[in-house]
Amino acid sequence: MKKVIHRADTRGYANHGWLKSHHTFSFANYYDPERIHFGALRVLNDDAVKGGMGFGAHPHDNMEIVSIVLDGALEHRDNTGKQEVIRKNDVQIMSAGTGVVHSEFNASKTADVSFLQIWVIPAERDVTPRYDQRTFDPAARENALQVVISPEKNMDALWLNQEAWFSLGKFDAGRTLDITPKTAGSGSYLFLLSGELKVDGEVLETRDAIGLSEYDQAHIEVIKPAEFLLIDVPM
Incomplete structure:
Protein backbone atom coordinates (compact mmCIF):
# COMPACT_ATOMS: atom_id res chain seq x y z
CA MET A 1 0.00 0.00 0.00
CA LYS A 2 1.13 3.51 -0.83
CA LYS A 3 -0.11 6.41 1.28
CA VAL A 4 0.01 10.16 0.96
CA ILE A 5 -1.26 12.30 3.83
CA HIS A 6 -2.27 15.93 3.36
CA ARG A 7 -2.81 17.71 6.66
CA ALA A 8 -5.27 20.59 6.74
CA ASP A 9 -2.63 23.13 7.76
CA THR A 10 -0.26 22.17 4.92
CA ARG A 11 -2.67 23.19 2.15
CA GLY A 12 -2.14 26.27 0.04
CA TYR A 13 -4.18 29.27 1.20
CA ALA A 14 -5.42 32.43 -0.47
CA ASN A 15 -7.35 35.20 1.28
CA HIS A 16 -8.81 37.72 -1.14
CA GLY A 17 -11.19 39.23 1.41
CA TRP A 18 -14.34 38.18 -0.45
CA LEU A 19 -12.87 34.69 -1.01
CA LYS A 20 -10.97 32.40 1.32
CA SER A 21 -9.64 29.31 -0.44
CA HIS A 22 -7.60 26.32 0.70
CA HIS A 23 -5.88 24.35 -2.07
CA THR A 24 -5.07 20.69 -1.49
CA PHE A 25 -3.22 20.54 -4.81
CA SER A 26 -1.19 23.14 -6.72
CA PHE A 27 -3.54 25.85 -7.96
CA ALA A 28 -3.24 29.53 -9.00
CA ASN A 29 -0.36 31.05 -6.99
CA TYR A 30 0.12 27.95 -4.83
CA TYR A 31 2.64 25.51 -6.28
CA ASP A 32 4.14 22.41 -4.71
CA PRO A 33 5.80 19.93 -7.10
CA GLU A 34 4.87 17.12 -4.70
CA ARG A 35 1.20 18.09 -4.78
CA ILE A 36 0.17 18.39 -8.42
CA HIS A 37 -2.45 15.65 -8.46
CA PHE A 38 -3.54 12.28 -7.06
CA GLY A 39 -4.05 10.15 -10.13
CA ALA A 40 -6.82 11.79 -12.19
CA LEU A 41 -7.77 14.04 -9.24
CA ARG A 42 -6.26 17.40 -10.14
CA VAL A 43 -7.86 20.07 -7.90
CA LEU A 44 -9.61 20.05 -4.53
CA ASN A 45 -10.38 23.59 -3.41
CA ASP A 46 -12.16 24.32 -0.12
CA ASP A 47 -13.77 27.73 -0.72
CA ALA A 48 -15.77 30.27 1.30
CA VAL A 49 -17.30 33.26 -0.53
CA LYS A 50 -18.86 36.28 1.17
CA GLY A 51 -22.44 37.34 0.49
CA GLY A 52 -22.99 39.13 -2.82
CA MET A 53 -19.57 38.13 -4.16
CA GLY A 54 -18.28 35.48 -6.53
CA PHE A 55 -16.26 34.45 -9.55
CA GLY A 56 -17.04 36.42 -12.72
CA ALA A 57 -17.29 34.76 -16.14
CA HIS A 58 -14.18 32.68 -16.87
CA PRO A 59 -13.33 29.82 -19.27
CA HIS A 60 -12.51 26.14 -18.76
CA ASP A 61 -11.83 23.30 -21.16
CA ASN A 62 -11.09 19.58 -20.99
CA MET A 63 -11.77 19.17 -17.30
CA GLU A 64 -14.53 17.52 -15.28
CA ILE A 65 -15.56 20.09 -12.65
CA VAL A 66 -17.54 19.09 -9.55
CA SER A 67 -19.05 21.51 -7.03
CA ILE A 68 -20.39 20.35 -3.66
CA VAL A 69 -22.01 23.02 -1.48
CA LEU A 70 -21.42 22.53 2.25
CA ASP A 71 -23.36 25.57 3.52
CA GLY A 72 -25.32 28.33 1.81
CA ALA A 73 -26.18 28.59 -1.87
CA LEU A 74 -24.13 29.10 -5.03
CA GLU A 75 -25.52 30.49 -8.29
CA HIS A 76 -24.12 29.08 -11.52
CA ARG A 77 -24.45 30.62 -15.00
CA ASP A 78 -22.74 29.57 -18.22
CA ASN A 79 -22.67 30.33 -21.91
CA THR A 80 -24.82 27.29 -22.74
CA GLY A 81 -27.73 29.14 -21.13
CA LYS A 82 -27.72 27.22 -17.87
CA GLN A 83 -28.63 29.15 -14.73
CA GLU A 84 -28.96 27.13 -11.53
CA VAL A 85 -28.62 27.52 -7.76
CA ILE A 86 -26.68 24.83 -5.91
CA ARG A 87 -27.53 24.30 -2.24
CA LYS A 88 -26.44 22.03 0.58
CA ASN A 89 -26.94 18.37 -0.38
CA ASP A 90 -26.70 19.33 -4.08
CA VAL A 91 -23.88 18.12 -6.29
CA GLN A 92 -23.06 19.73 -9.64
CA ILE A 93 -21.00 18.31 -12.48
CA MET A 94 -19.79 20.27 -15.50
CA SER A 95 -17.86 18.71 -18.37
CA ALA A 96 -15.90 21.62 -19.80
CA GLY A 97 -14.89 19.64 -22.88
CA THR A 98 -14.29 21.81 -25.93
CA GLY A 99 -14.78 24.93 -23.81
CA VAL A 100 -17.28 26.61 -21.56
CA VAL A 101 -17.50 30.03 -19.91
CA HIS A 102 -19.23 30.18 -16.54
CA SER A 103 -19.61 32.28 -13.42
CA GLU A 104 -20.25 31.32 -9.80
CA PHE A 105 -21.71 33.79 -7.32
CA ASN A 106 -22.97 33.57 -3.78
CA ALA A 107 -26.77 33.40 -4.16
CA SER A 108 -27.16 35.33 -0.90
CA LYS A 109 -26.32 39.00 -0.42
CA THR A 110 -25.51 38.50 3.27
CA ALA A 111 -24.65 34.92 4.25
CA ASP A 112 -21.40 33.18 3.27
CA VAL A 113 -21.40 30.13 1.02
CA SER A 114 -18.86 27.34 1.52
CA PHE A 115 -18.25 24.69 -1.08
CA LEU A 116 -15.75 22.27 -2.55
CA GLN A 117 -14.65 22.67 -6.16
CA ILE A 118 -12.98 19.57 -7.53
CA TRP A 119 -11.37 18.99 -10.91
CA VAL A 120 -10.89 15.56 -12.46
CA ILE A 121 -8.85 14.96 -15.62
CA PRO A 122 -11.31 13.54 -18.19
CA ALA A 123 -11.12 10.14 -19.84
CA GLU A 124 -12.17 11.60 -23.19
CA ARG A 125 -11.06 15.04 -24.36
CA ASP A 126 -12.94 17.60 -26.46
CA VAL A 127 -16.43 16.37 -25.58
CA THR A 128 -19.46 18.63 -25.98
CA PRO A 129 -19.78 20.77 -22.80
CA ARG A 130 -22.35 19.33 -20.39
CA TYR A 131 -23.97 20.37 -17.12
CA ASP A 132 -25.89 18.29 -14.59
CA GLN A 133 -27.02 18.72 -10.99
CA ARG A 134 -28.83 16.60 -8.43
CA THR A 135 -30.06 16.79 -4.84
CA PHE A 136 -29.10 13.83 -2.65
CA SER A 167 -19.09 9.01 -2.21
CA LEU A 168 -20.28 10.95 0.83
CA GLY A 169 -20.43 9.42 4.30
CA LYS A 170 -21.61 10.52 7.75
CA PHE A 171 -20.66 8.09 10.50
CA ASP A 172 -21.23 7.89 14.25
CA ALA A 173 -18.31 7.49 16.64
CA GLY A 174 -17.37 3.86 17.17
CA ARG A 175 -18.38 2.75 13.68
CA THR A 176 -15.95 0.93 11.40
CA LEU A 177 -15.86 0.22 7.69
CA ASP A 178 -13.52 -1.24 5.11
CA ILE A 179 -12.88 0.27 1.68
CA THR A 180 -11.43 -1.39 -1.41
CA PRO A 181 -10.31 -0.01 -4.79
CA LYS A 182 -13.13 0.42 -7.30
CA THR A 183 -11.05 -0.99 -10.15
CA ALA A 184 -7.63 -2.53 -10.64
CA GLY A 185 -5.16 0.35 -10.69
CA SER A 186 -7.44 2.90 -9.04
CA GLY A 187 -6.69 4.80 -5.84
CA SER A 188 -8.87 6.23 -3.09
CA TYR A 189 -8.64 9.77 -1.75
CA LEU A 190 -10.48 10.52 1.52
CA PHE A 191 -11.10 14.14 2.51
CA LEU A 192 -12.39 14.54 6.07
CA LEU A 193 -14.97 17.32 6.25
CA SER A 194 -15.41 17.09 10.03
CA GLY A 195 -14.69 14.83 12.95
CA GLU A 196 -11.87 12.35 13.50
CA LEU A 197 -11.01 9.07 11.79
CA LYS A 198 -8.30 6.47 11.84
CA VAL A 199 -7.54 5.18 8.33
CA ASP A 200 -5.19 2.19 8.20
CA GLY A 201 -3.73 3.38 11.51
CA GLU A 202 -3.36 7.04 10.47
CA VAL A 203 -5.37 9.54 12.53
CA LEU A 204 -7.12 12.23 10.50
CA GLU A 205 -8.75 15.36 11.90
CA THR A 206 -11.06 17.92 10.26
CA ARG A 207 -9.94 18.84 6.72
CA ASP A 208 -7.08 16.33 6.71
CA ALA A 209 -6.90 13.93 3.77
CA ILE A 210 -5.28 10.63 2.86
CA GLY A 211 -4.65 9.06 -0.53
CA LEU A 212 -4.31 5.29 -0.84
CA SER A 213 -3.00 3.45 -3.89
CA GLU A 214 -1.70 -0.04 -4.68
CA TYR A 215 -3.83 -1.48 -1.90
CA ASP A 216 -6.40 -4.27 -1.53
CA GLN A 217 -8.35 -3.06 1.49
CA ALA A 218 -8.15 -0.30 4.12
CA HIS A 219 -9.82 -0.23 7.53
CA ILE A 220 -11.50 2.94 8.82
CA GLU A 221 -12.36 3.56 12.48
CA VAL A 222 -14.56 6.52 13.42
CA ILE A 223 -13.11 8.15 16.54
CA LYS A 224 -15.41 11.19 16.63
CA PRO A 225 -18.62 11.67 14.59
CA ALA A 226 -17.33 12.24 11.07
CA GLU A 227 -18.39 13.40 7.64
CA PHE A 228 -16.14 12.77 4.67
CA LEU A 229 -15.84 12.67 0.90
CA LEU A 230 -14.26 9.59 -0.70
CA ILE A 231 -13.00 9.95 -4.27
CA ASP A 232 -11.89 6.92 -6.29
CA VAL A 233 -9.86 7.70 -9.42
CA PRO A 234 -7.52 5.98 -11.88
CA MET A 235 -3.90 6.42 -10.86
Whole structure:
Protein backbone atom coordinates (compact mmCIF):
# COMPACT_ATOMS: atom_id res chain seq x y z
CA MET A 1 0.00 0.00 0.00
CA LYS A 2 1.13 3.51 -0.83
CA LYS A 3 -0.11 6.41 1.28
CA VAL A 4 0.01 10.16 0.96
CA ILE A 5 -1.26 12.30 3.83
CA HIS A 6 -2.27 15.93 3.36
CA ARG A 7 -2.81 17.71 6.66
CA ALA A 8 -5.27 20.59 6.74
CA ASP A 9 -2.63 23.13 7.76
CA THR A 10 -0.26 22.17 4.92
CA ARG A 11 -2.67 23.19 2.15
CA GLY A 12 -2.14 26.27 0.04
CA TYR A 13 -4.18 29.27 1.20
CA ALA A 14 -5.42 32.43 -0.47
CA ASN A 15 -7.35 35.20 1.28
CA HIS A 16 -8.81 37.72 -1.14
CA GLY A 17 -11.19 39.23 1.41
CA TRP A 18 -14.34 38.18 -0.45
CA LEU A 19 -12.87 34.69 -1.01
CA LYS A 20 -10.97 32.40 1.32
CA SER A 21 -9.64 29.31 -0.44
CA HIS A 22 -7.60 26.32 0.70
CA HIS A 23 -5.88 24.35 -2.07
CA THR A 24 -5.07 20.69 -1.49
CA PHE A 25 -3.22 20.54 -4.81
CA SER A 26 -1.19 23.14 -6.72
CA PHE A 27 -3.54 25.85 -7.96
CA ALA A 28 -3.24 29.53 -9.00
CA ASN A 29 -0.36 31.05 -6.99
CA TYR A 30 0.12 27.95 -4.83
CA TYR A 31 2.64 25.51 -6.28
CA ASP A 32 4.14 22.41 -4.71
CA PRO A 33 5.80 19.93 -7.10
CA GLU A 34 4.87 17.12 -4.70
CA ARG A 35 1.20 18.09 -4.78
CA ILE A 36 0.17 18.39 -8.42
CA HIS A 37 -2.45 15.65 -8.46
CA PHE A 38 -3.54 12.28 -7.06
CA GLY A 39 -4.05 10.15 -10.13
CA ALA A 40 -6.82 11.79 -12.19
CA LEU A 41 -7.77 14.04 -9.24
CA ARG A 42 -6.26 17.40 -10.14
CA VAL A 43 -7.86 20.07 -7.90
CA LEU A 44 -9.61 20.05 -4.53
CA ASN A 45 -10.38 23.59 -3.41
CA ASP A 46 -12.16 24.32 -0.12
CA ASP A 47 -13.77 27.73 -0.72
CA ALA A 48 -15.77 30.27 1.30
CA VAL A 49 -17.30 33.26 -0.53
CA LYS A 50 -18.86 36.28 1.17
CA GLY A 51 -22.44 37.34 0.49
CA GLY A 52 -22.99 39.13 -2.82
CA MET A 53 -19.57 38.13 -4.16
CA GLY A 54 -18.28 35.48 -6.53
CA PHE A 55 -16.26 34.45 -9.55
CA GLY A 56 -17.04 36.42 -12.72
CA ALA A 57 -17.29 34.76 -16.14
CA HIS A 58 -14.18 32.68 -16.87
CA PRO A 59 -13.33 29.82 -19.27
CA HIS A 60 -12.51 26.14 -18.76
CA ASP A 61 -11.83 23.30 -21.16
CA ASN A 62 -11.09 19.58 -20.99
CA MET A 63 -11.77 19.17 -17.30
CA GLU A 64 -14.53 17.52 -15.28
CA ILE A 65 -15.56 20.09 -12.65
CA VAL A 66 -17.54 19.09 -9.55
CA SER A 67 -19.05 21.51 -7.03
CA ILE A 68 -20.39 20.35 -3.66
CA VAL A 69 -22.01 23.02 -1.48
CA LEU A 70 -21.42 22.53 2.25
CA ASP A 71 -23.36 25.57 3.52
CA GLY A 72 -25.32 28.33 1.81
CA ALA A 73 -26.18 28.59 -1.87
CA LEU A 74 -24.13 29.10 -5.03
CA GLU A 75 -25.52 30.49 -8.29
CA HIS A 76 -24.12 29.08 -11.52
CA ARG A 77 -24.45 30.62 -15.00
CA ASP A 78 -22.74 29.57 -18.22
CA ASN A 79 -22.67 30.33 -21.91
CA THR A 80 -24.82 27.29 -22.74
CA GLY A 81 -27.73 29.14 -21.13
CA LYS A 82 -27.72 27.22 -17.87
CA GLN A 83 -28.63 29.15 -14.73
CA GLU A 84 -28.96 27.13 -11.53
CA VAL A 85 -28.62 27.52 -7.76
CA ILE A 86 -26.68 24.83 -5.91
CA ARG A 87 -27.53 24.30 -2.24
CA LYS A 88 -26.44 22.03 0.58
CA ASN A 89 -26.94 18.37 -0.38
CA ASP A 90 -26.70 19.33 -4.08
CA VAL A 91 -23.88 18.12 -6.29
CA GLN A 92 -23.06 19.73 -9.64
CA ILE A 93 -21.00 18.31 -12.48
CA MET A 94 -19.79 20.27 -15.50
CA SER A 95 -17.86 18.71 -18.37
CA ALA A 96 -15.90 21.62 -19.80
CA GLY A 97 -14.89 19.64 -22.88
CA THR A 98 -14.29 21.81 -25.93
CA GLY A 99 -14.78 24.93 -23.81
CA VAL A 100 -17.28 26.61 -21.56
CA VAL A 101 -17.50 30.03 -19.91
CA HIS A 102 -19.23 30.18 -16.54
CA SER A 103 -19.61 32.28 -13.42
CA GLU A 104 -20.25 31.32 -9.80
CA PHE A 105 -21.71 33.79 -7.32
CA ASN A 106 -22.97 33.57 -3.78
CA ALA A 107 -26.77 33.40 -4.16
CA SER A 108 -27.16 35.33 -0.90
CA LYS A 109 -26.32 39.00 -0.42
CA THR A 110 -25.51 38.50 3.27
CA ALA A 111 -24.65 34.92 4.25
CA ASP A 112 -21.40 33.18 3.27
CA VAL A 113 -21.40 30.13 1.02
CA SER A 114 -18.86 27.34 1.52
CA PHE A 115 -18.25 24.69 -1.08
CA LEU A 116 -15.75 22.27 -2.55
CA GLN A 117 -14.65 22.67 -6.16
CA ILE A 118 -12.98 19.57 -7.53
CA TRP A 119 -11.37 18.99 -10.91
CA VAL A 120 -10.89 15.56 -12.46
CA ILE A 121 -8.85 14.96 -15.62
CA PRO A 122 -11.31 13.54 -18.19
CA ALA A 123 -11.12 10.14 -19.84
CA GLU A 124 -12.17 11.60 -23.19
CA ARG A 125 -11.06 15.04 -24.36
CA ASP A 126 -12.94 17.60 -26.46
CA VAL A 127 -16.43 16.37 -25.58
CA THR A 128 -19.46 18.63 -25.98
CA PRO A 129 -19.78 20.77 -22.80
CA ARG A 130 -22.35 19.33 -20.39
CA TYR A 131 -23.97 20.37 -17.12
CA ASP A 132 -25.89 18.29 -14.59
CA GLN A 133 -27.02 18.72 -10.99
CA ARG A 134 -28.83 16.60 -8.43
CA THR A 135 -30.06 16.79 -4.84
CA PHE A 136 -29.10 13.83 -2.65
CA ASP A 137 -30.95 12.70 0.47
CA PRO A 138 -28.57 13.16 3.43
CA ALA A 139 -30.32 10.31 5.30
CA ALA A 140 -28.87 7.88 2.75
CA ARG A 141 -25.33 8.60 3.95
CA GLU A 142 -25.99 7.99 7.66
CA ASN A 143 -23.46 5.31 8.61
CA ALA A 144 -23.15 4.43 4.92
CA LEU A 145 -21.34 5.52 1.78
CA GLN A 146 -23.67 7.34 -0.61
CA VAL A 147 -22.41 7.32 -4.21
CA VAL A 148 -23.12 10.74 -5.76
CA ILE A 149 -20.91 10.53 -8.88
CA SER A 150 -20.16 7.47 -10.98
CA PRO A 151 -18.86 6.56 -14.46
CA GLU A 152 -21.90 4.29 -14.85
CA LYS A 153 -24.76 6.14 -16.53
CA ASN A 154 -27.46 3.83 -15.20
CA MET A 155 -26.70 4.47 -11.53
CA ASP A 156 -28.69 6.79 -9.28
CA ALA A 157 -25.80 9.23 -9.33
CA LEU A 158 -24.36 11.92 -11.55
CA TRP A 159 -22.26 10.72 -14.48
CA LEU A 160 -18.60 11.74 -14.85
CA ASN A 161 -16.41 11.46 -17.95
CA GLN A 162 -13.80 9.36 -16.13
CA GLU A 163 -13.58 6.04 -14.26
CA ALA A 164 -14.18 7.90 -11.01
CA TRP A 165 -16.59 7.63 -8.11
CA PHE A 166 -17.46 10.22 -5.45
CA SER A 167 -19.09 9.01 -2.21
CA LEU A 168 -20.28 10.95 0.83
CA GLY A 169 -20.43 9.42 4.30
CA LYS A 170 -21.61 10.52 7.75
CA PHE A 171 -20.66 8.09 10.50
CA ASP A 172 -21.23 7.89 14.25
CA ALA A 173 -18.31 7.49 16.64
CA GLY A 174 -17.37 3.86 17.17
CA ARG A 175 -18.38 2.75 13.68
CA THR A 176 -15.95 0.93 11.40
CA LEU A 177 -15.86 0.22 7.69
CA ASP A 178 -13.52 -1.24 5.11
CA ILE A 179 -12.88 0.27 1.68
CA THR A 180 -11.43 -1.39 -1.41
CA PRO A 181 -10.31 -0.01 -4.79
CA LYS A 182 -13.13 0.42 -7.30
CA THR A 183 -11.05 -0.99 -10.15
CA ALA A 184 -7.63 -2.53 -10.64
CA GLY A 185 -5.16 0.35 -10.69
CA SER A 186 -7.44 2.90 -9.04
CA GLY A 187 -6.69 4.80 -5.84
CA SER A 188 -8.87 6.23 -3.09
CA TYR A 189 -8.64 9.77 -1.75
CA LEU A 190 -10.48 10.52 1.52
CA PHE A 191 -11.10 14.14 2.51
CA LEU A 192 -12.39 14.54 6.07
CA LEU A 193 -14.97 17.32 6.25
CA SER A 194 -15.41 17.09 10.03
CA GLY A 195 -14.69 14.83 12.95
CA GLU A 196 -11.87 12.35 13.50
CA LEU A 197 -11.01 9.07 11.79
CA LYS A 198 -8.30 6.47 11.84
CA VAL A 199 -7.54 5.18 8.33
CA ASP A 200 -5.19 2.19 8.20
CA GLY A 201 -3.73 3.38 11.51
CA GLU A 202 -3.36 7.04 10.47
CA VAL A 203 -5.37 9.54 12.53
CA LEU A 204 -7.12 12.23 10.50
CA GLU A 205 -8.75 15.36 11.90
CA THR A 206 -11.06 17.92 10.26
CA ARG A 207 -9.94 18.84 6.72
CA ASP A 208 -7.08 16.33 6.71
CA ALA A 209 -6.90 13.93 3.77
CA ILE A 210 -5.28 10.63 2.86
CA GLY A 211 -4.65 9.06 -0.53
CA LEU A 212 -4.31 5.29 -0.84
CA SER A 213 -3.00 3.45 -3.89
CA GLU A 214 -1.70 -0.04 -4.68
CA TYR A 215 -3.83 -1.48 -1.90
CA ASP A 216 -6.40 -4.27 -1.53
CA GLN A 217 -8.35 -3.06 1.49
CA ALA A 218 -8.15 -0.30 4.12
CA HIS A 219 -9.82 -0.23 7.53
CA ILE A 220 -11.50 2.94 8.82
CA GLU A 221 -12.36 3.56 12.48
CA VAL A 222 -14.56 6.52 13.42
CA ILE A 223 -13.11 8.15 16.54
CA LYS A 224 -15.41 11.19 16.63
CA PRO A 225 -18.62 11.67 14.59
CA ALA A 226 -17.33 12.24 11.07
CA GLU A 227 -18.39 13.40 7.64
CA PHE A 228 -16.14 12.77 4.67
CA LEU A 229 -15.84 12.67 0.90
CA LEU A 230 -14.26 9.59 -0.70
CA ILE A 231 -13.00 9.95 -4.27
CA ASP A 232 -11.89 6.92 -6.29
CA VAL A 233 -9.86 7.70 -9.42
CA PRO A 234 -7.52 5.98 -11.88
CA MET A 235 -3.90 6.42 -10.86
